[in-house]
Amino acid sequence: MYSTLWMTFLLAFVLSLAMTPVAIKLAPKIGAMDIPKDSRRMHTKAMPRFGGLAIFVGTTVSTAVFLLQLDNRIMGILIGGILIYILGIVDDLKNLPAKVKFIGQTIIAVIMYMYGLRIEFISNFFGSGKSELGTILCFIVTIIWIVGITNTVNLIDGLDGLAAGTSAIASLCIAYVAYIHGMYLASGAMLALAGGALGFLPYNFYPAKIFMGDGGSLYLGFMLSTMSIIGPVKSATVVAVIIPVLVLGVPIFDTAFAIFRRVVNKRPIMEADKGHLHHRLMRLGYGQRRATLMLYGVSGIMGVAAVTFSRDLYVETAGLFAIAFMLIYIFLTDANHIMPQIKNPQDINIEKTDNEGGQEYEHHSGGIGKLGNRQGQRPAVPHSRGHEIFQEHHAEQSCGDGQKNA
Numbered sequence: 342m343y344s345t346l347w348m349t350f351l352l353a354f355v356l357s358l359a360m361t362p363v364a365i366k367l368a369p370k371i372g373a374m375d376i377p378k379d380s381r382r383m384h385t386k387a388m389p390r391f392g393g394l395a396i397f398v399g400t401t402v403s404t405a406v407f408l409l410q411l412d413n414r415i416m417g418i419l420i421g422g423i424l425i426y427i428l429g430i431v432d433d434l435k436n437l438p439a440k441v442k443f444i445g446q447t448i449i450a451v452i453m454y455m456y457g458l459r460i461e462f463i464s465n466f467f468g469s470g471k472s473e474l475g476t477i478l479c480f481i482v483t484i485i486w487i488v489g490i491t492n493t494v495n496l497i498d499g500l501d502g503l504a505a506g507t508s509a510i511a512s513l514c515i516a517y518v519a520y521i522h523g524m525y526l527a528s529g530a531m532l533a534l535a536g537g538a539l540g541f542l543p544y545n546f547y548p549a550k551i552f553m554g555d556g557g558s559l560y561l562g563f564m565l566s567t568m569s570i571i572g573p574v575k576s577a578t579v580v581a582v583i584i585p586v587l588v589l590g591v592p593i594f595d596t597a598f599a600i601f602r603r604v605v606n607k608r609p610i611m612e613a614d615k616g617h618l619h620h621r622l623m624r625l626g627y628g629q630r631r632a633t634l635m636l637y638g639v640s641g642i643m644g645v646a647a648v649t650f651s652r653d654l655y656v657e658t659a660g661l662f663a664i665a666f667m668l669i670y671i672f673l674t675d676a677n678h679i680m681p682q683i684k685n686p687q688d689i690n691i692e693k694t695d696n697e698g699g700q701e702y703e704h705h706s707g708g709i710g711k712l713g714n715r716q717g718q719r720p721a722v723p724h725s726r727g728h729e730i731f732q733e734h735h736a737e738q739s740c741g742d743g744q745k746n747a
Contacts, residue, residue: 342525345407345529346516346520346525346528346529346532347532348407349403349404349406349407349408349529349532349533349536350403350532350533350535350536351536352399352402352403352406352407352533352536353399353400353402353403353404353532353533353534353535353536353537353540354399354536354537354539354540355399355540356395356398356399356402356403356537356540357395357396357398357399357400357536357537357538357539357540357541358395358399358540358541358543359395359540360394360395360398360399360540361392361395361540361541361543361544361551362544363394363395364389364391364392364393364394364395364551365389365391365392365544365550365551367391367394368389368390368391368551369389371391371434372434373389373390373391373430373433373434373554374387374388374389374390375387375388375389375390375552375554388549388551388552389550389551389552390433390551390552390553390554391433391551391554391556392541392544392545392551392552392553392554392557393426393429393430393553393554393555393556393557393558393559393560394556394557395537395540395541396505396537396538396540396541396553396557396560396561397422397426397537397556397557397560398537399533399536399537399540399541400422400533400534400536400537400560400564401419401422401423403533403536403537404418404419404529404530404533405419407529407533408526408529408530408533411526412526412571413456413457414456414457414458414571415526415530415571416456417452417453417455417456417457417458418453418456418458418530418564418567418568418571420452420456421449421452421453421456421563421567422560422563422564422567424445424449424452425446425449425491425559425560425563426556426559426560427556428442428445428446428449428559429554429555429556429557429558429559429560430554430555430556432555432556432559433554433555433556439609443488446487446488446491446492446559446563447484447488449487449563450483450484450487450488450491451484453483453487453567454480454483454484458483458487458567458570458571459479459480459483459570460474460479460482460483460486460570461473461474461479462474483570486566486570487563487566487567489566489593489596490562490563490565490566490585490589490593491559491562491563491566492559492562492596493562493589493592493593493595493596494507494508494558494559494561494562494565494592495555495558495559495562496592496595496596496599496617497591497592497595497617497618497619497636498552498553498557498558499617499619499620500547500619500623500629500632500633500636501545501546501547501548501549501629501630501633502542502545502546502547502549502633503619503633503636504553504557504558504561505538505539505541505542505545505546505553505557505561506538506542506546506633506637506640507589507591507592507636507637507640508534508535508538508561508562508565509535509538509539509542510588510637510640510641510644511565511585511588511589511640511644512531512532512534512535512538512565513531513532513535513644514584514588514644514645514647514648515527515531515565515568515569515584515585515588515647516528516529516531516532516535517648518584518647518648518651519531521651522651526571527568527569527571530564530568530571531568531569534561534564534565534568538561541553541557546630546633547628547629547630547633565585565589566585569584569585583647583650584647584650584651587643587644587646587647587650587658587662588640588643588644588647589643590639590640590643590646590662590665591618591636591639591640591643591665591669594618594669595617595618598616598673599616599617602616618636618669618672618673619632619633619636621672621673622635622636622672625672635668635672638668639665639668639669642661642664642665642668643661643662643665645661646658646661646662646665649661
């Protein structure tokens, strides 16, 4: 069984790695190109956004080869994965309305419920016994879980490599926890997903050669939500629900905060803005590479917390969770505020420049603090001799870097 599990990972990784160059070549031919149209975009030129094909092929083929014969619900997950990927591809090509995507995701979640993928009870994690949810509540919780987790990955797909890397970390952590609980089916499914995401990552990490698109991000989120509740979960709901919540703490928090932020600002919940964690890190002056790695780090901490929780190490889990929470708190605040700013993230003007290391990062002319007449506006810097010297020094450094790179 151990060797089969790693073969599941390896096949998905190799297929995804091999399919990504194919996706890069196919994208322009079918019109799957991401053309920057607003300041939210982190790129300045048209980019292929067909990379989800590689993740989809790698994960689906590997899961079908090694796991399909073990459980009938795997067939349901594969069918659902195909449907959610098609929905994402159509959205990439036609830009579907948010309501249409939501209805499509809900229908697919209902199909998964009919295939037996259900959250049927809540365990007493600090004692014995469990609480049955009942048919109606079971249906509602399952649908919310699948649709919610599907969209969390989609919402964090804003920096090169962020969604793929975070999903890989989550998958590997859940796979390990499932393995030590004897849930080999769930472990194998998660290893297949991790292999698909990691095979795509070398082409998607900064500077990206291809984006995964909604087809890839929705597929990753959907597979995380469904694969985490397969296997003998009736005796281990801690692995089925709580562990994924801990591991996916970063995207879940980002999604919840985004909903809260949009409600406060009286804007549609599905409307995009520039208040996500990765946008805030960019406004603090971190490049895409460093911002992504920082969020990887927080995801890793939450993953370790999930492992310690599964081992009944509650004090250690609380400590790790506190560290992750403090880091997220730091990301959401600045030197002028002790509370996260939630007003009008659309007013923040992001512009891209290059720092000394050649990495791309963002400045903001309207930050998240209240320093002038306009909320978040930085005070004007007078043109002093010191400012001129800084500009001359920066220009000399830029020239020097250009010569080194030449």
